[in-house]
């Protein structure tokens with residue numbers, strides 16, 4: 001481990017890793033009978049449905065078109081018939097969202113992406129194909145990848161994010177072990193688009209097998225950088241600082257320091273779009289936690305209802321718990337799911353089912369633990385206070401928008417203050433008061 005580099009990263013916590021599924025190979029999930037495909041499963045404007053009730057659709061057929069410069073295509077994950085184009089309540093978005101419901105009628109009949117000759121294709125043609133494939137950041141951010149691949153400033157460094165620092169989740173780890181050759185093809189496609197020489201992959205030291213495998217397989221192409229096992233090592237700004245020493249300015253983008261970061265799953269999706277002509281209709285996902293009977297890693301169709309996932313892949317909820325919670329994602333940043341009708345989204349790297357532990361919040365005791373662990377050098381206790389008092393401008397002055405919502409402050413707090421909850425809400429209100437501007 002690079003100890004000098006280790007000292008460059010501030011804050012963070014060490015929650016129990018609980019990587020219960022790290023030795024479970026990724027299996028292909030059976031096809032669900034019904035999918036519910038949200039038109040809003042990316043950052044930016046929702047897609048516009050372009051299918052009607054009663055219409056037959058093929059796997060990979062476009063069912064939603066992007067609206068505006070930051071948006072994404074949405075494709076049918078199965079072959080079937082559209083049974084509804086409707087608004088549904090989404091506990092992920094905290095709002096009603098438009099969705100296309102499709103009943104599967106049989107096995108996959110594919111509608112593939114246009115064919116490109118990778119050796120001859122221009123950068124613009126490759127980016128257009130990534131756009132047509134509906135690829136978004138699969139690490140959870142869901143930012144449209146074709147926009148990200150066209151950064152506002154030139155970049156000289158590509159970093160692959162293989163940290164997977166969130167407890168419980170293991171899908172990136174397994175993907176690196178099982179799809180190393182395919183990911184490397186994706187790297188070459190991104191390298192051509194960006195015209196970058198320096199390519200790194202950051203992997204936490206708790207995935208030694210992946211570090212060893214990729215160091216061997218990728219030795220002439222990509223530098224493997226072992227990262228300290230510390231949450232939130234996989235956050236973009238932390239990764240960039242550790243690997244390159246460059247610091248993304250407050251309110252800035254990685255491109256401001258010449259870097260672009262891509263999750264390993266996203267790079268695999270780029271390879272599948274360009275080489276196999278497959279749009280993004282499935283993704284890798286970990287189903288985990290003590291609250292579910294069977295745990296594992298799965299390739300699963302987007303739009304599959306979580307109730308189906310828990311029943312058919314998880315064997316149902318585990319016995320013996322009075323209350324359990326279902327999270328889309330891991331325990332640190334995952335979103336609690338209010339309804340099991342919620343479907344798998346493009347950015348959904350895991351479903352974590354864990355016993356509910358009700359923690360009673362008390363008053364802040366000014367211990368400053370939250371300040372010490374904040375990787376963004378913020379004062380979480382003060383942000384929480386200002387947010388709860390609705391003093392949004394003052395909160396913004398001390399870095400409200402720099403919060404990466406990692407949850408380290410709430411995790412460490414002896415008074416169980418729920419900083420992230422109040423900070424998230426304050427960011428939303430502050431942005432809406434400013435007309436959506438940063």
Ligand code: SF4
Pocket residue numbers: 363364365366367368369370371380381409412413414415416417
């Ligand atoms: S960790 Fe909790 S109790 Fe300590 S200063 Fe922060 S908010 Fe207050």
Ligand code: SF4
Pocket residue numbers: 373374375376377378379380383402403404405406407408409410419420423
């Ligand atoms: S204030 Fe934000 S960035 Fe800092 S520890 Fe809390 S959630 Fe993480």
